Amino acid sequence: MIYLDNNATTRPLPAVVAAVTDALSLNWANPSSTHPAGQAARQLLADARGVVGRLFGAQPAEVLFTSSATEANALALHAALAVPGAPRRLVVSAIEHAGLLQLAAAREGVELVRLPVDARGVVVADALPAVLAGGAALVSVMAANNETGVIQPVAELARLAAAAGVPMHVDATQLAGRLPVDFTALGVRFMSASAHKLHGPKGVGVLLVQKGAPFAPALPGHQERRRRGGTENLPGIAGFAAAARHALAAPASEPAQIAALRDALERGLAAVLPLRVFGAGAARLPNTSCVAFGRLDADVVLQRLARAGICASSGSACSAGGTEASHVLRAMGVDDEAARAAVRFSLSADTTPAEVAKVIDTLQAALAPLLAEALAA
Numbered sequence: 001m002i003y004l005d006n007n008a009t010t011r012p013l014p015a016v017v018a019a020v021t022d023a024l025s026l027n028w029a030n031p032s033s034t035h036p037a038g039q040a041a042r043q044l045l046a047d048a049r050g051v052v053g054r055l056f057g058a059q060p061a062e063v064l065f066t067s068s069a070t071e072a073n074a075l076a077l078h079a080a081l082a083v084p085g086a087p088r089r090l091v092v093s094a095i096e097h098a099g100l101l102q103l104a105a106a107r108e109g110v111e112l113v114r115l116p117v118d119a120r121g122v123v124v125a126d127a128l129p130a131v132l133a134g135g136a137a138l139v140s141v142m143a144a145n146n147e148t149g150v151i152q153p154v155a156e157l158a159r160l161a162a163a164a165g166v167p168m169h170v171d172a173t174q175l176a177g178r179l180p181v182d183f184t185a186l187g188v189r190f191m192s193a194s195a196h197k198l199h200g201p202k203g204v205g206v207l208l209v210q211k212g213a214p215f216a217p218a219l220p221g222h223q224e225r226r227r228r229g230g231t232e233n234l235p236g237i238a239g240f241a242a243a244a245r246h247a248l249a250a251p252a253s254e255p256a257q258i259a260a261l262r263d264a265l266e267r268g269l270a271a272v273l274p275l276r277v278f279g280a281g282a283a284r285l286p287n288t289s290c291v292a293f294g295r296l297d298a299d300v301v302l303q304r305l306a307r308a309g310i311c312a313s314s315g316s317a318c319s320a321g322g323t324e325a326s327h328v329l330r331a332m333g334v335d336d337e338a339a340r341a342a343v344r345f346s347l348s349a350d351t352t353p354a355e356v357a358k359v360i361d362t363l364q365a366a367l368a369p370l371l372a373e374a375l376a377a
Helices: 014-025 036-056 069-082 098-105 125-132 154-163 234-249 254-272 298-307 327-331 353-376
Strands: 063-066 089-093 111-115 138-142 168-171 190-194 205-209 276-278 288-292 317-319 322-324 343-346
Touching: 014 234, 036 063, 036 205, 036 234, 063 069, 069 089, 069 098, 069 138, 069 168, 069 190, 069 205, 089 098, 089 125, 098 138, 111 125, 125 154, 138 154, 154 168, 254 288, 254 353, 298 343, 298 353
Parallel strands: 089 111, 089 138, 138 168, 168 190
Antiparallel strands: 063 205, 190 205, 276 288, 288 343, 317 322
């Protein structure tokens, strides 16, 4: 199997599996207990908090463990809106993850304002000051888009938000472990991420909360410095820490090496098939390529890939009425037919040149006849 769907989830590292197993079998006590077994678990939790904090450039006290990035996003929205006197208004980008958009839209009595993006999929930062003139409880923008891989100008947006006195949340789910990220340097109030996007386990995420920032918990309880009730998922957190250690130890050349393979994939496909690269011309995650082969429906492409044992994904979502075009590509001005043709390849450090070559050969053999038939028709 060739796995090129790492933006959906990544394969857990052996060290991660070992850390989860050890926590389950050797360190299974409740970290809130005062006896020796509980204190050993508490130390494991503290060590993990420090390692994850280092990965994000945050202090251990700013690390709040959650069940997922989705929960972390929900906690950030809740905390921002719970500040006394906060405007009932949220500002997000038009290309945020569907989960965050749904969370924001579900807030009763809260106005949701979407920042536009240009044709490359980059948030138009110049639009923010005028929007913030009307006030907002929070600005929330992802660091890098999950579909196109386009990296967003979060530093510039954070500066503009700070100038307007509005706190900001950054969803770093796709950026974490792939490119450096510095929570402290950005100066934002919140940042969220998920372990399973950087070769950690599913079921554990993180919300970074700026030290001293007001924070109203959504779940009562003494855990996580009274910011999130419920016994901590220590096995998941231990696995998250193992994944963070691996990311911290990765060679500085790794992103460039992955980007070189991504570029080789796109060059190879463009040489043999009609290819459109979404987000071309913008800074992108080194591992992400979102493309279309003419207007050939993505489902057709993915079926041929699956038969060859190649895993990739589509930017479209299934709905009761059929396949719905990606809201990200729509925001970029892509028409629905072209958006439904989008296929996403997301590589990892495990991807090899031989795998890239096989993908190119497989698609050339499978799609060239279909595209020729479409032209003839």
